[in-house]
Amino acid sequence: MTQQSGPRDRQWRSRAARFRQGRSHRRDSIYIGILILGGGWFLGRTLAMDALAKGWDVTAFTRGRSGQPPAGVRHVVGDRTKEADLRRLASESAWDAVVDTSAYEPIDVAHATNALVGHIEQYVLVSTVGAYDDWPATAVDEISPLWPSAPTYAEDSSELASMTIGGRYGTLKAGCEVAATTGVARSLIVRPGVILGPGEYVGRALKLLERAARGGPWLLPAPPEQPIQPVDVRDVSTFLLAAIEHRLDGAYNVVAPQDHATYGDLIDMCLKLTAYRAQPTWAHPR
Numbered sequence: 001m002t003q004q005s006g007p008r009d010r011q012w013r014s015r016a017a018r019f020r021q022g023r024s025h026r027r028d029s030i031y032i033g034i035l036i037l038g039g040g041w042f043l044g045r046t047l048a049m050d051a052l053a054k055g056w057d058v059t060a061f062t063r064g065r066s067g068q069p070p071a072g073v074r075h076v077v078g079d080r081t082k083e084a085d086l087r088r089l090a091s092e093s094a095w096d097a098v099v100d101t102s103a104y105e106p107i108d109v110a111h112a113t114n115a116l117v118g119h120i121e122q123y124v125l126v127s128t129v130g131a132y133d134d135w136p137a138t139a140v141d142e143i144s145p146l147w148p149s150a151p152t153y154a155e156d157s158s159e160l161a162s163m164t165i166g167g168r169y170g171t172l173k174a175g176c177e178v179a180a181t182t183g184v185a186r187s188l189i190v191r192p193g194v195i196l197g198p199g200e201y202v203g204r205a206l207k208l209l210e211r212a213a214r215g216g217p218w219l220l221p222a223p224p225e226q227p228i229q230p231v232d233v234r235d236v237s238t239f240l241l242a243a244i245e246h247r248l249d250g251a252y253n254v255v256a257p258q259d260h261a262t263y264g265d266l267i268d269m270c271l272k273l274t275a276y277r278a279q280p281t282w283a284h285p286r
Contacts, residue, residue: 030245031055031056031057032051032054032056032057032244032245033056033057033058033059033093034051034058034059034095034096034097034098034099034244035059035089035093035095035097035116035120036048036058036060036069036098036099036101037061037080037099037101037102037103037112038062038099038100038101038102039062039069039073039101040060040064040065040068040069041066041201042195042200042233043101043126043195043233043236044060044062044099044102045067045069045070046197046198046199046234046236046237047099047101047237047241048060048070050234050237050238050241051241052070052072052073054241056241057074058072058074059073059074059075059076059092060073060075061076061077061078061080061089062075062077062078063078063079064077074092076089080108080112081108083111083115086111086112086116087115089115089116090115090116090118090119094118094119094120095119095120095121096120096121096122096244097120097122097123097124097188097244098112098116098122098123098124099126099240099244100112100123100124100126100176100180103125103126103127103173103176103180104173104176105153105154105155105172105175105176106149106150106151106152106153106172106175106176106178106179107151107153107154109125109151109175109179110151110152110179110182113179113180113183113184114183117184120184120185121185121186122184122187122188122244122247122249123180123181123184123186123188124187124190124240124243125176125177125180125187125189125190126192126236126240127173127176127177127190127191128173128192129191129193129253129255130169130170130173131146131147131170131173131174131177131191132144132147132170132191133145133147133170135170140253141253142191142250142251146170146174147170147171147173147174148171148174149172149174149175149177149178151175151178151179151182152175153171153175155168159171177189177251186247186249187249188243188244188248188251188252189250189251189252190236190239190243190252190254191251191252191254192231192236192253193230193231193254193256194228194230195230195233195236196230196231196232197234198233198234199233200233205270209270209273209274211270211278212270212271212274212277212278213274213277213278214278215274215277216277216278216279217278217281218278218280218281219283220267220280220281220282220283221263221282221283221284222282222283222285223264223282224262224263224264224282225262225263225264226262226263226264227258227259227260227261227262227263228256228260228261228265228266229255229256229257229258229260230255230256231254231256235254236254239254264282267280
């Protein structure tokens with residue numbers, strides 16, 4: 001999905017040209033400036049480190065509560081829910097792309113896109129496969145229907161009051177996608193599944209490893225043949241940077257290939273890493 005240049009795009013290009021003239025000294029490689037909404041931990045931090053390694057200019061906008069961005073990142077401290085902070089952020093510079101790793105409420109994404117118009121070429125949103133209303137009951141692809149939503153939704157919106165936790169989460173994420181594709185020159189939506197790897201803060205893999213390390217009988221939900229498609233945070237980062245560099249637009253699911261692994265494979269790896277101290281017993285939940 002390629003959009004033609006309009007007045008806003010030309011405004012961004014003039015700003016970006018002035019920005020590059022003042023900062024770029026890397027004529028032998030592609031020089032790209034990105035803004036990360038997040039950047040203090042897990043995916044945002046991995047993305048910042050990988051972009052720095054490519055010689056890109058990286059700005060991170062965070063509240064400074066969940067860790068600090070890596071050295072070499074220009075850190076702008078602020079709250080994305082406050083319009084004054086977003087206006088101050090926009091006055092800092094212009095960027096080839098903003099990567100939103102922290103979006104949860106659509107209204108916050110809408111405020112960010114409004115504030116950054118004329119300062120970015122592309123809005124990159126890290127969404128989730130949970131935005132599909134048929135997932136995980138059925139297999140989905142990029143054109144499967146999403147949860148009905150709106151860019152004005154917030155967590156306390158009355159329309160979400162009677163929904164399940166999963167439905168509320170999916171609806172909010174789908175609304176973030178609507179907001180990220182409204183009023184910007186170009187947009188990229190990335191829908192990962194479960195993200196694992198260094199710095200993972202939910203504790204999915206760590207909890208399994210800790211339980212395996214304790215040893216003894218280990219009750220697990222059958223069947224072990226249940227397929228899983230987790231993706232490594234470093235692979236998500238690599239895809240995002242490649243997509244920005246090659247000017248990809250549209251929506252992409254980012255998960256491991258089908259039949260890549262099973263839950264039993266994951267448990268076996270945990271057992272191997274902990275010297276097989278635990279003895280798994282598989283039992284059906286019902």
